[in-house]
Amino acid sequence: VRRSAPPPSSPPRETYHHGNLRQALLDAAVALVQELGPDAVSVREVARRAGVSSGAPFRHFADKTALMTAVAEEGARHLRGETEAAMAAASEDPIARFRASGIAFVLFAVKHPGHFRVMNMPEYAGPSRSAMIGEMVATGTARTRDLVARAQAEGRMPEGDPEAILLAARALVYGLARLFADGHCAQMGIGPEQAKDVAEAVTGVLGRGLVRKPERPPQPARPTRKKAKRR
Amino acid sequence: VRRSAPPPSSPPRETYHHGNLRQALLDAAVALVQELGPDAVSVREVARRAGVSSGAPFRHFADKTALMTAVAEEGARHLRGETEAAMAAASEDPIARFRASGIAFVLFAVKHPGHFRVMNMPEYAGPSRSAMIGEMVATGTARTRDLVARAQAEGRMPEGDPEAILLAARALVYGLARLFADGHCAQMGIGPEQAKDVAEAVTGVLGRGLVRKPERPPQPARPTRKKAKRR
DNA sequence: ACCTGAACACCGTTCAAGT
């Protein structure tokens, strides 16, 4: 890709020191991920958008991977903040909290798709890259496990293996978040403004249960139209 | 990243023409995504692994993005094949088929994480990049919608908005697939060999239903331990 | 038809020099 000299999008700063370059670099990287995808992030373009020279970012980040990991960690901190706010607003009821945390997760992905995508790239946010993120995931999982245990103790969830419930809930919520962040929802005509309603509907389906008679064999099947055999 | 001259991993071919370069390039790209992530794919490295010069790939792909889109489309064809095989093996029961297609999707992601990740990057697989993938998603959705309608007609699924059921199922299955492809399952100690069991358990949770009494207010809450206020 | 290898603009990273 050849770029001709871009018009200086930001006026040259008047001080020699930037003042808040680290944050400006993170912001530019997130914007690039959002606009063009993670592969389009280049340290030089990030520096350009922040109005500094090509070498300046390396005073703040060891290398490009460290910059991306910092984006992931910033996202993780935001997510924790929004989750805690949602928890503070929710009632004490374990199922309400369970659901509210899932909805907060989805809304985070909708609001910060750039952060969200980077946070979920193992090359940048895996445990070998960020112990912090690993710990945050672990404590989040532990809290959710606790909510499920309380709900089960109150007889409001089936007694079966809580890990399966936990994993199903996590998959549902992670999947919906990624459907938004990966643009699949947009393709289906579901815009960000519908995210809250959709998240409530979808978590409602999991809560309410889908199939009524799980273990019963199907009633004597009325003949269904056969599809043509594969040729 | 500085690379010293790599030992020629593949012996130089004896014919001037490669014979199957296009496929070799796709294979190398997928392997790179799997090993090091999508950002690590470079056309030159792909060419190196295929044993050809740096310019050769451009005889087969217009540019790097086209190569990645071709990876995505190859993945989509594999997925369609595996889904059709699973459908052929499943009974006529709509709920069994519904579930089998979800499990096939998850197993595809476990088996082909490189393809799967690229297939879900909007920059490479979005509708502006590949009409084929868009159509395949649409026909897959239509088939699943049909299964839900049949199940509802037989009284085996709740009558509510089928779109919510569809989206919940898609989120659950997509989420579990991505939990594997993004390495989250590995972090939780869930290896690929457990994928089938896990997919069955998780789809079972959605099918069986989670919360027993959805619309009832919680019983007069026994006092729960309060958390310290945020400071 | 298909592949090579030089060419050029661009990117990651370093580092001596500037403020």
Place this chain on the structure above:
DNA sequence: ACCTGAACACCGTTCAAGT
């Protein structure tokens, strides 16, 4: 302390030349 800008190896892409 923090930023600049030249330097170098690498990457995307083109294209005249080779088979």
